[in-house]
Amino acid sequence: MRVIITGATGFVGKALSSNLLDSGWEVIALSRSQKKAQSVLGDKATVIEWDGTTSSGWARAAENADAIINLAGANLSSRYWTSSYKKEMWDSRVYAGRAMAQAVMRAKRKPKMLIQASAIGYYGSRKDEILDEHSGKGEGFLADLVQAWETSTEAVEAQGVPRLIIRSGVILGKGSVIISLLQLPFKLYGGGYPGSGKQWFSWIHLEDQIRIIRFLMEGSQIKGIVNLASPEPVKMKEFCRLFGKVLHKPMWVRVPAVVLKLALGDMAKETVLASQKIFPKKLLEVGYQFKYPNLEPALADSLN
Template identity: 45%
Template sequence: MKILLAGATGFIGKSLVHSLGEAGHHVTALTRSKTKNNLPCVSIIWDASSVGTWSKALEGTDAVINLAGENIARRRWTRRQKKRILESRLQTIQALFDAMDRARQKPKIFIQASAIGYYGPSTDQVFTEDNGPGTDFLSSVCQRVEHELVQAKDGDLRCVALRIGVVLEKGGGALPKISFPFRLLMGGHLGNGSQWFSWIHRQDLIGIIHHVLENSSLHGAVNATAPEPVTLKEFCRTLGEVLHRPSWAHVPGFVLKILLGEMSEMVLYGQRVSPKKLLDIQYPFLYPNCRDALEAILRPASP
């Protein structure tokens, strides 16, 4: 397939570029950066605020994947930063759809990154794709992103919004931040630890994206999480065991609220998400449980 990928230089994107290339697909990356584009594929500089010459890259592509957007954990959630988080996503979707409108030969598939934050927090509910949205900031961002997709969808374009869980792998995302205190023998959970933690190994997420590209039965919202979510306390206990470090310390919620402001909601509250659509088609997860995932990521490979 010919695939256009926005957000290719990020934590998920970089790994996806490699994997799509290895599978024989032709990937073109859209990036805002002249310096970060040392990717093993063609890179084109774009600016999502206008449809410029970059839009020619869309001609004749089979699929568009949009992972671009301001990182939600990059800065404190001031009003300005919240606007940036939302608008960077809406703008990239809009720009890609405007460019598709102009293309003579249009793509057939559009995959958009959304997140499990769509559902809002809950301590007891199990969320599948059939559940409605929450009411907090992250949920409102995911709702707007998915609404934009529905509004822009035209003709027989197959659109998939991946509601991605916390992606685990070395070298980026949440895991290095969570495991850092463990390496200093200061590991433990955040808040009261009873919040649900719906995670996914990056390799499984990449596999799911391949599957969505190749499988026309998947459309609309798809939960991209491992089938066995855990509470944060259980996750941290397992992390400590895998790292052979104690998990004893705990950072109380009020401290996180002072340190992180509204962003503390991201770690203090969670949701228990089931990847129902993927389980229904018996998607073969490589890492359904977090111990296997953490061991694969953190244990050094044997010589």
């Protein structure tokens, strides 16, 4: 079995590549840096250097591949959203997606499927509304970006290649962005919750993220869009309380929304202050059993 992964050096890609390599899959990683990718992924992975935007130099690898998994893109939550970074986040995702579609178009023997990364940012901020895969797009820059990102690989469907879109909640696990960001203030007794704390926080553990990608690759009944989030979202205040509990540290500061908006601009409004109560309807319908349905054990594992 042969898989092409873009963004294989990232938080999800690295775990996924190692999981597939351990199962004897051939992993072809497309990275903007051969040297970095080889050091992150080791010798068992085949690395092809690409420009992140076209199919030149790697399109032949797509011939008859068992899957293409497109994870690449400039990180959505690790930097301030200046207008130039917004453009980088947008372009890096849309151009990478179009490159996947270009390679599929050129392949004589088409890849068997394409898995397109996506994010629950698609739904915007929706208070207490329950959001399943049939819910419509929300408002804001992130929702617009996610829509353009998802659309970037749509053309593969006309080539007869099934496409799964994995709309993930915030992914928890050792080394995830949110765990790294919150750990220090909590450890220094400055742990708190953002805004009113009443906004819904939808999350998934990295292990479930990887297990679900494999489940989809290995022939589940699911088609199209799939929400990757635990069936137990929590309100943000509860998330931060449990974060403190697992670290044996108190949560006592409330970080007002106005302060976050001043510090983080649009990113605050569309990420930490946004309310998204995600329901993984399709996964539950096919009987997928989450390893981490509840938050406390997921945090305990992530913070251990």
